[in-house]
Amino acid sequence: MGSRIVSFELCGREVEVLVSPMATLQSVLRSQLGYTGTKEGCRQGGCGSCTVLVDGEPMMSCLLPVEDVEGRRVTTIEGIAPVAGLAPIQQAFIEKNAFQCGYCTPGMVVLTKTLLDHHPSPSRDEIIDALGGNVCRCTGYAPIIEAIEAAAAGATTDAGRDAGDWPDPSGER
Ligand code: FES
Numbered sequence: 487m488g489s490r491i492v493s494f495e496l497c498g499r500e501v502e503v504l505v506s507p508m509a510t511l512q513s514v515l516r517s518q519l520g521y522t523g524t525k526e527g528c529r530q531g532g533c534g535s536c537t538v539l540v541d542g543e544p545m546m547s548c549l550l551p552v553e554d555v556e557g558r559r560v561t562t563i564e565g566i567a568p569v570a571g572l573a574p575i576q577q578a579f580i581e582k583n584a585f586q587c588g589y590c591t592p593g594m595v596v597l598t599k600t601l602l603d604h605h606p607s608p609s610r611d612e613i614i615d616a617l618g619g620n621v622c623r624c625t626g627y628a629p630i631i632e633a634i635e636a637a638a639a640g641a642t643t644d645a646g647r648d649a650g651d652w653p654d655p656s657g658e659r
């Protein structure tokens with residue numbers, strides 16, 4: 487089986503990329519498309535640092551053959567922020583000191599985007615459940631949970647925006 491071209495929508499733009507057999511979405515994003523916001527941790531589905539959205543649902547891109555996203559809509563951390571400034575959850579992570587090394591942060595933010603899309607006012611238990619597949623080795627999780635609660639409550643300095651104001655992944659970014 488040789489290389490083939492895969493086409494999909496990436497953060498609002500159509501991309502076509504020649505990929506090796508069984509290349510993962512993670513490796514193609516980082517090595518071929520320059521989208522290095524998607525991190526590379528365990529590469530075994532155990533840390534969540536590679537979380538992206540596929541058709542709006544979180545997936546671990548290290549486990550996903552890129553061929554599986556043919557014709558689908560992929561959103562990485564690069565597509566979460568508005569054209570100018572930060573998304574509310576990004577602002578909340580800053581204000582709550584919800585990262586140290588930051589390696590887990592893109593996956594956490596992407597995961598939170600879909601959590602708040604589905605549950606705009608999640609309980610603390612729902613947040614903890616949602617974070618179950620995403621590992622942070624630095625913060626102890628409490629500030630991350632507080633950041634997600636703050637974003638859900640619109641309690642950031644950019645409180646004029648809420649989860650619903652995030653750009654549609656099918657938008658121009
Ligand atoms: S790098 Fe994908 S889950 Fe760890």
Ligand code: FES
Nearest residue numbers: 586588622623624
């Ligand atoms: S901030 Fe370092 S792994 Fe989460």
